[in-house]
Amino acid sequence: MSSSRRQYPFHLIEPKWQAMWDEQQAFRAFNPGDEIPANHPFAQRHRISGKVSAEQLPRKFYILDMFPYPSGAGLHVGHPEGYTATDILARYKRAQGFNVLHPMGWDAFGLPAEQYAVKTGQHPRKTTEENIATFKRQIKSLGFSYDWSREIATTDPDYFKWTQRIFLKLYNSYYDPDLKKAIPIELLEDALSDNPKHQDAWQNNRYLTGRREYCMSHPNDSKGVNRPKIRDWEIQVNRLAFVTEAPVWWCEELGTVLANEEVVDGKSEVGRFPVVRKPMRQWMLRITKYAERLLQDLDTIDWTDSLKEMQRNWIGRSEGAEVDFQIAGSSEKIRVFTTRPDTLFGATYMVLAPEHRLVNQIAAAGQCDAVAKYQADVAKKSDLERTELAKEKTGVFTGAHAINPVNGEKIPIWIADYVLASYGTGAIMAVPAHDTRDFEFAQKFNLPIVQVVQPSDAKADWHGFVGDGTSVNSTGKDISITGLPTAEAKKKITAWLESKNLGRQTINYKLRDWLFSRQRYWGEPFPIVWKRDADGNLYHEALPESALPVLPPELTDYKPTATGEPPLARAKEWVNLPDGSQRETNTMPQWAGSCWYYLRYLDAKNANASVGKEPEHYWMSGKAAGVDLYVGGTEHAVLHLLYARFWHKVLFDLGYVSTPEPFFKLVNQGMVLGEDNQKMSKSRGNVIPVDVPVRDLGTDSLRLYEMFMGPLEMVKPWSTRGVEGVYRFLGRVWRLFVDEKTETEFEQAETTAANPGLELLDLIKLNPAIADTAATPGQLKTLHACIKKVTDDMEGMRFNTAISALMVFVNEAMTWEKKPVAVLRAFLVLLQPFAPHLAEELWAKLPASGNLAYAPWPKFDPALLVENEIEIPVQVNGKLRDVLKVPVDIAQSELEALAKNSEKVKPYIEGKTIKKIIIVPKKLVNIAVA
RNA sequence: GCCGGUGUGGCGAAAUGGCAGACGCACAGGACUUAAAAUCCUGGGACCUUAAAAAGUCGUGCCGGUUCGAGUCCGGCCACCGGCACCA
DSSP states (O other): SOOOOSOHHHHHHHHHHHHHHHHHTTTTOOOOEEEEEETTHHHHTTTTEEOOOOSSSOOOOEEEOOOOOOOOOOOBBTTTTHHHHHHHHHHHHHTTTTTTOOEEEEEEOOOHHHHHHHHHHOHHHHHHHHHHHHHHHHHHHTTTOOOOOEEEETSHHHHHHHHHHHHHHTEEEEEEETTEEEHHHHHHHHHHSSSSSSSSHHOHHHHHHHHHHHHHHHHHHSSSSHHHHHHHHHHHHBBBEEEEEEEEETTTTTEEEOOOEEEEEETTTTTBBBBBEEEEEEEOOOOOHHHHHHHHHGOOOOOOOHHHHHHHHHHHHEEEEEEEEETTTTEEEEEEEEEEEEGOOOOOOEOOOTTTTTTHHHOGGGGHHHHHHHHHHHHSOOOHHHHGGGOOOOEEEEEEEOTTTTTTOOEEEEETTSOOSSTTEEEEEEEEGGEEEHHHHHHHTTTOOOOOOEOOOOOOOTTTTTEEEESOBBHHHHHHHHTBBBHHHHHHHHHHHHTTTSSSEEEEEEEEOOOBBBBSSSOOBBBBEEOOOOTOOOOEEEOOOEEEEEEEEOSSSOOOOOOOOOOGOOOOHHHTTTOOOOOOBOOOOTTHHTTTTTGGGGGTTOSSSSHHHHHHHHHOOEEEEEEBBEOOOOTTTTHHHHHHHHHHHHHHHSOOOOOSSSBEEEEEOOEOOOOSSOOOOOOTTTOOOOOOHHHOHHHHHHHHHHHHHHOOOSSOOOOOOHHHHHHHHHHOOOOOOOBBHHHHHHHHHHHHHHSSGGGGGGGOOOOOOOOSSSOHHHHHHHHHHHHHHHHHHHTTTTOOOHHHHHHHHHHHTTTOSSSSSSHHHHHHHHHHTTSSHHHHHHHHSSSSSSTTOOOOOOOOOGGGGGEEEEEHHHETTTTEEEEEEETTTTTTTHHHHHHHHHHTTTTHHTTTTTEEEEEEEETTTEEEEE
16 A cells, blocks of 8 residues: 555554463353363453353353365455454454354365375475465464364364264264164164164164065075175165265366265366266265255254255255156056156156166167167266257157056157256156146157146146146046146145055155265375175275274375376275275265364364263254354355255264254355456456455454445455545544554654564553543433444444444544543443454553453443434425424424424425325324325 | 346445435545645535525336335336256
8 A cells, every 4th residue: 555654553553462362362262161260351251260060151152154275375355254254243242241152273175285285295284284374374363363272173183083983973874764863873783683682772663674574584594685685785775874886976187076066067166177977986975864854954044045045956855756657568667756747648758868777678679779879979978068958959769668657648768868867767757738848859859749737827828838727638547637726636646646556756856965985185084994705795894983093194196096096095005904904095075074173163172072062062052053153155055064964963863962953043255356346366366365454454454344345245346445444444543542642752762763662552642532521411322322333233243334333433532522431441342343453452541441352242221312302304295395303202293283384394285285194203294285 | 947136326335114325435625734645624416507505306227006105015027146957
């Protein structure tokens, strides 16, 4: 910025108070049972010290930021937006007397450090440590009131030991559809065993007894499909963490597979590289079992509608029916999923996904070549092409036919890539009259289009009509739904299908199981080893908890091996264990560590558990169960936030946490754009690092501006001028409190002193206008209006208007000849959450004040705001004509008379009939004339 | 296409259905200064009159509605931003 005069010595004040807070551990949060030092400001505020129980501690408030990935680039001014908001609230809640937990840590596993290692050979741990150091220095320079004693990094073995342990919990649990929750796998093992020991624990469980029955129906010898094999298979497929050889998203460029959630528009979310489908042996987590609970419990938490909608869309629940179509001249059936069983009479053909298992079986001799060619064409296409070319439908006839179960008609079976193998059953009944895609397809290939739904608007065209209406042409030999409205038609036909064993009501989800392994070096190794059984078949086994943490091996080359194995496979000694077993060489995705970090903060140093029962219960339970407030960007709407909810529910089922949801209230901050109104990016050159405003104008100005820009959740552009504006405001606050003469002396001393230091600040004396005098009613009114506004806005997280209220106060207080200490002191408590360094410095200059960070929040007294005289606008037909100054308790009749007699009003009502006079007490008068 | 959000001065924005534009930026004028910076004071939606003021008219994306009164509520559009998308 320009060489303009410094508004106030923030360059001395800010480091001074940051050092002071560190030294006092001022923002340390105390757990039940912690030793609270008697001289700690928290102890003094609450008059407690020593070992204190949960009941003796004040009410808790857990306020959390999404912890950052410490990149090499450091923080830009967009980063601290959310951090500033949470810090302001943390400080506000502390002032209100809450026991505030406000932690910070590092989501430090991840791709960039590994890519840097591949390029330079520098160990990712070193890169990560350096980046953490930079991030920590920058975040600390912003003066946030974090409890640094709880700092964590997901890359720390003392942390990921527990991440690995939670994986073991997933591995050793199954989802019980009867109990609708995760249960230790031992129960399933017991239920399937030849000599169960805990029969009483599962004998009433329909699922377990069913599995047992199935298992026991197989011979208990060593030949063929025997009981031990079935038992083993049952156990493996039920685990919440399981291995599968399924087509997965492979990204050549990144050299790893990716989860569904990490693939956007057929490209990797990170780096935008192409991805292809490839069958590989991978670890998966059974998040699909939790689809219904993840959906339902959204109703119990305080998130924005848009965020909940995003999760709902991702889970993608749809109700419908599965219907079996007999293949003509075959014993096989094709099962389809439809949300519109009421349109069954209009199904004039069927479509299988090209990858459907029955395609090759049913293709008629004459069509085999065409089918094979189409399959090959589709396989070549990347998913991107498959969706991009969505405009023109393609497909081929298989030569086979199926029988429509409701009318016995023979309908052709086609294959087309508009039907996805991965959704529903991978096959559809096509109802061209009432489905846009089927309609398009039928038109292109000249397939019959039969109307079965009549729109309620008689003029509407039924061709391609997809809405609800009334069934028509829907009468068969055994069943008719003609004349029924859509909803009833669905019900009736589904019941009929069920009664004939032709189909059933069902629910489908778009959500897929979570692909949980990556071909990476810089991630948590799996606590899993592979062995071979007597027949030479590979099987996996969990390591015991005592083997944790499983540390990654030291490597010099971080690339995948020549055969495409993950980098860990290079560490032969690490992989091959003495007993002949081999370690799993995949690692966990970056999301693993962020799935539970909010729990580790509660008890960060616990060596015996991921989190202790008592701290977990103290910080997570309550009326608003879970983290009280969680603030972060929308980019995690369906990744981190879905994964973390899933893990939390598993931990809840297994009894490790006391709430079903992790985050009660969640707020997304809007993005901060560059000054050019564009997203900040290196290539655009519009990135503003936080260090620049901190150096030029100070942290308090940066914090204040971050919040003053506009509402937290809105997208808004950065403005350097705007920061200077709030900086000027802080300068005004400074001049409100200090004596100008001594400040000039300070400035001179600073320029002449050889080593200007903090002690020079003491040269600055209090403004002589500040005195221990009684406040005038006007001054009290100004103060209490400010208290009310700031307090209300804090509760609503409207920081921009809270700041403008502080500005209004200062503009007013500048004009006071005598400035009462008590009023200014209260103002500093209001200012403190926003500009803590300046507020602390000024607070220290006031006589005998105590600790500001824990000073009680001032209480608003409505009596002080009562006016004797108020201004009442007078409208005629809703248009403002006059403003009357009247006593606050004026009688309505009197007010009416005054309004009618107003010189400015008269011309508008004279000679006209007054229809009505509206008087809103203390607000306005409106005269309606004809 | 579907879902969610947002449209208000030159700019960021503010307004429990009740005086539209608080607060701030930028700008203009003035005071202080040899001068500048900083600071302090003053001004301002548009239009129309006017020497100036006062008065008046219009004004919150567009069209319509409810109401004594609409930026705010309702219906229908348009634009932009974000998410999802051949999901049967």
